Amino acid sequence: MRASDKAYQALLEDIVDGTLQPGTSLAEVEQSERLGVSRTPVREALSQLRKDGLIEQTRGRGLTVTDVSLDDIVELYELRQPLEQQAAKLAAQRGNTQIFTQLAAEFRNAERLIEGGDTGIKAYYNLNERLDRAIEDAIASPYLVSALKTLHLHLARIRRLSRRDPIRLKAAAIETLVIIEAIVDRNSELAASATAVHMQQSLRNALETARSRAVTERVA
Amino acid sequence: MRASDKAYQALLEDIVDGTLQPGTSLAEVEQSERLGVSRTPVREALSQLRKDGLIEQTRGRGLTVTDVSLDDIVELYELRQPLEQQAAKLAAQRGNTQIFTQLAAEFRNAERLIEGGDTGIKAYYNLNERLDRAIEDAIASPYLVSALKTLHLHLARIRRLSRRDPIRLKAAAIETLVIIEAIVDRNSELAASATAVHMQQSLRNALETARSRAVTERVA
DNA sequence: GTTATCTGTTTTGTATACACTAGCCCTGAA
DNA sequence: TTCAGGGCTAGTGTATACAAAACAGATAAC
Numbered sequence: 452m453r454a455s456d457k458a459y460q461a462l463l464e465d466i467v468d469g470t471l472q473p474g475t476s477l478a479e480v481e482q483s484e485r486l487g488v489s490r491t492p493v494r495e496a497l498s499q500l501r502k503d504g505l506i507e508q509t510r511g512r513g514l515t516v517t518d519v520s521l522d523d524i525v526e527l528y529e530l531r532q533p534l535e536q537q538a539a540k541l542a543a544q545r546g547n548t549q550i551f552t553q554l555a556a557e558f559r560n561a562e563r564l565i566e567g568g569d570t571g572i573k574a575y576y577n578l579n580e581r582l583d584r585a586i587e588d589a590i591a592s593p594y595l596v597s598a599l600k601t602l603h604l605h606l607a608r609i610r611r612l613s614r615r616d617p618i619r620l621k622a623a624a625i626e627t628l629v630i631i632e633a634i635v636d637r638n639s640e641l642a643a644s645a646t647a648v649h650m651q652q653s654l655r656n657a658l659e660t661a662r663s664r665a666v667t668e669r670v671a
Numbered sequence: 672m673r674a675s676d677k678a679y680q681a682l683l684e685d686i687v688d689g690t691l692q693p694g695t696s697l698a699e700v701e702q703s704e705r706l707g708v709s710r711t712p713v714r715e716a717l718s719q720l721r722k723d724g725l726i727e728q729t730r731g732r733g734l735t736v737t738d739v740s741l742d743d744i745v746e747l748y749e750l751r752q753p754l755e756q757q758a759a760k761l762a763a764q765r766g767n768t769q770i771f772t773q774l775a776a777e778f779r780n781a782e783r784l785i786e787g788g789d790t791g792i793k794a795y796y797n798l799n800e801r802l803d804r805a806i807e808d809a810i811a812s813p814y815l816v817s818a819l820k821t822l823h824l825h826l827a828r829i830r831r832l833s834r835r836d837p838i839r840l841k842a843a844a845i846e847t848l849v850i851i852e853a854i855v856d857r858n859s860e861l862a863a864s865a866t867a868v869h870m871q872q873s874l875r876n877a878l879e880t881a882r883s884r885a886v887t888e889r890v891a
Numbered sequence: 892g893t894t895a896t897c898t899g900t901t902t903t904g905t906a907t908a909c910a911c912t913a914g915c916c917c918t919g920a921a
Numbered sequence: 922t923t924c925a926g927g928g929c930t931a932g933t934g935t936a937t938a939c940a941a942a943a944c945a946g947a948t949a950a951c
Contacts (some may be wrong), residue, residue, distance in 0.1 A: 454905065478932065489906045491711075494934090495718055502722045504817060512913060512933070526812035529761060533753035534818075541749060592746035594825070597724060598754075598818050605814065674935065698902070709936045714904090732903070732943055 455492035458482075462496050466505050466516055467607045473518040477506060503601055505608075519608055521661055527605050528654045532647065534599055538586050539630055539646040543639035546589035554582055555631045561624035565617050572615060575624070582627070589634075613660040626652060675712035678702075682716050686725050686736055687827045693738040697726060723821055725828075739828055741881055747825050748874045752867065754819055758806050759850055759866040763859035766809035774802055775851045781844035785837050792835060795844070802847070809854075833880045846872060 465471040483493040500506045509515045564575040587596045626649040633642035685691040703713040720726045729735045784791040807816045846869040853862035
């Protein structure tokens with residue numbers, strides 16, 4: 452693995468999991484020492500992350516981790532909604548039915564996973580990731596897939612902020628199941644509509660969580 | 672201006688305008704000599720262009736300019752359609768009416784521009800760019816705008832392949848005018864639908880042009 | 892004749908040294 | 922006390938040297 456890829460992955464993880472909080476200033480030498488590589492690969496990684504929108508140039512010099520405000524969540528969903536709808540639509544038209552049939556079966560079991568503590572939740576998140584990858588494989592269009600991938604980076608950040616509310620997770624699993632079943636039935640219209648529903652509910656949950664979290668932090 | 676930005680801009684232009692044809696291999700030293708900067712900024716530019724999807728790593732070593740096949744055009748529109756629809760929708764909801772009223776007036780004059788030879792056509796393209804920027808300003812959502820910008824890079828490449836058929840350009844201008852008028856009227860549903868129509872027609876034209884172009888080249 | 896391996900060459904990947912610029916502190920004067 | 926000016930410093934931007942990896946060609950073995 453190249454040092455620049457390693458630096459990118461490491462920084463990406465640190466930003467997504469919150470080790471590098473929004474607003475954190477990223478000096479090249481500092482990061483190169485921390486990651487054990489020279490400045491060159493760090494620079495490359497930073498410029499990639501800037502393209503991803505995870506870091507930004509602030510006040511002339513100095514790169515900082517971008518903020519994730521309530522507005523950002525709304526704005527992110529303004530991109531997410533059309534992208535995921537299109538993805539679901541195309542997956543319904545072209546997807547390998549067998550794969551999605553299998554995923555549907557697993558999602559029918561999601562409630563048990565969600566109730567299974569941390570390991571279960573982890574398995575559930577893993578299942579969601581496999582679904583995302585299946586959809587990406589199904590649509591095959593590299594432009595759309597690339598846009599989805601960048602989107603999912605930002606979503607991962609937000610998800611970290613969301614509380615793992617089992618009730619919401621179960622509801623989400625059911626919404627997702629509707630989408631998958633539509634894909635299996637090659638019903639692209641339904642897949643798109645079900646995705647719209649899922650997006651709407653996800654956004655509402657994300658906002659509620661973020662709001663209460665903001666209040667909690669102000670109190671604490 | 673930084674040397675790396677200069678290198679990025681120069682390479683971008685060369686790729687979009689066809690100076691660097693699809694399949695062209697880009698060696699770092701060669702490009703750094705051509706552009707008069709050292710390898711470092713060239714590398715940075717190349718890695719940005721790779722993120723944009725304009726160049727790709729082929730068989731282990733060697734970056735090459737990505738191809739634009741008929742399939743690519745279809746796939747690009749699978750991203751373009753939802754993005755532009757969303758953009759039009761949001762612009763209708765939030766846009767500054769005055770700006771779009773002005774643009775509508777200019778588009779009503781587009782036919783005369785298109786008939787005005789090369790300078791007129793250029794002015795027409797310029798008008799379209801101003802519309803794009805107005806829409807981007809109106810939606811304000813950085814995630815969507817960023818996705819649109821990357822998309823437009825690829826569209827610029829395709830446009831170069833399309834024949835400048837005045838009949839198609841006039842039809843496109845009328846389709847665009849419908850979108851703008853919907854934005855002025857704050858009719859987001861109509862804006863989305865009109866965009867869907869425009870996308871469909873644009874795609875059809877792009878495919879037809881590309882097909883005949885391919886045949887011509889095979890003959891020549 | 893075909894395939895595999897070795898070696899030379901070319902090109903990329905990484906480290907580092909140097910150049911330059913923006914921000915900051917300190918000094919001095921109003 | 923406050924503001925302007927001038928270095929000083931920290932950190933970025935660029936060039937280049939060095940290391941490593943990948944390809945090509947040739948030679949040898951089967």
